[in-house]
Amino acid sequence: MSAPVNLVSAREFARLDGCNDKLVRNAIKAGKLPVSGDGKIDAALAGTGWRRQNRRTADGADKGADSSKMSAPSTASADPGAAVVQIDDFISKVLAGQFLSMTDAERVKENGAAAKNLLVAMKEAGDVIDIEVAETVLFNQARQFRDAWMNWPARVGPLIAAELGVPPDPVLEALNKHVQQQLNDLGDPDAAFEDD
Template structure:
């Protein structure tokens, strides 16, 4: 047999309305006779209470806090690991809130960098790199025709043969460079 809602509220240090709301929301169980088992209710209250909304610090260790939904666990763990924080099996509400605050700080920093003009648009950067690479390639393709006669004169050989030889080596080198892919992440 348990105690009444008002008695439990008094032992918990909250209003009876808070206990009523918790029972209606299903956060703490009621016994069959409508009373409350204090041990069960305390455990349920601890699991389902947001520690950020309590007036006092939580007395239970972080492992006993309510775990968050499965959909957000991957994102929370990744954010915590990026910051060098522990992200074990069960992610607690405190860890999720920490990850959320980290993400908000990252967004604020990105907005500030964008306003300062420090961020570069990925599409524009890709187009610029592509244009510069094309100009560089075209310059190299035209180079053998410009220097072949000069090299041939220095060596005392036929200019056409020198030009063909240089073009072959330049195209080979450009083919190697074409395998390099720029990725902007």
């Protein structure tokens, strides 16, 4: 049994692929991009490099800067921080007018579109969540823990007093004091998701 096909409009396909919908419509007209009977496109084709096979270079067309002058940022580095530095360097060079060759630029664009589509798919699958949602969940969980600790002396204080054969009020007072001090020492919950 094959997986269900997710058909989308040309405009939605262009958004998923990170390109202009005119480019998509031209590829459909030229028969270079398959469509269903109602003119819809399989969303799985977004980010697959369908544009590369449809590209033709006109004689004398600007092919971009010499690729030996500048290379595309590599994301294969084991250190994610290094990739951020390389991307920042890449952006500064482009802003300074040092452009990539058409092949390298297409590779960067396709990798960016693929990464964007992957993040969308991971979010839809529940593999990633927004930081705001995570912070809310962690804050609520910390509040529940705090409330449980604040109620703990009232639950166990009389039991401890009975085991020791002492009045419950001094035990409750001592437990409340130490639990409150512990909660104050822990401070407010702070989920630091950002890099320093």
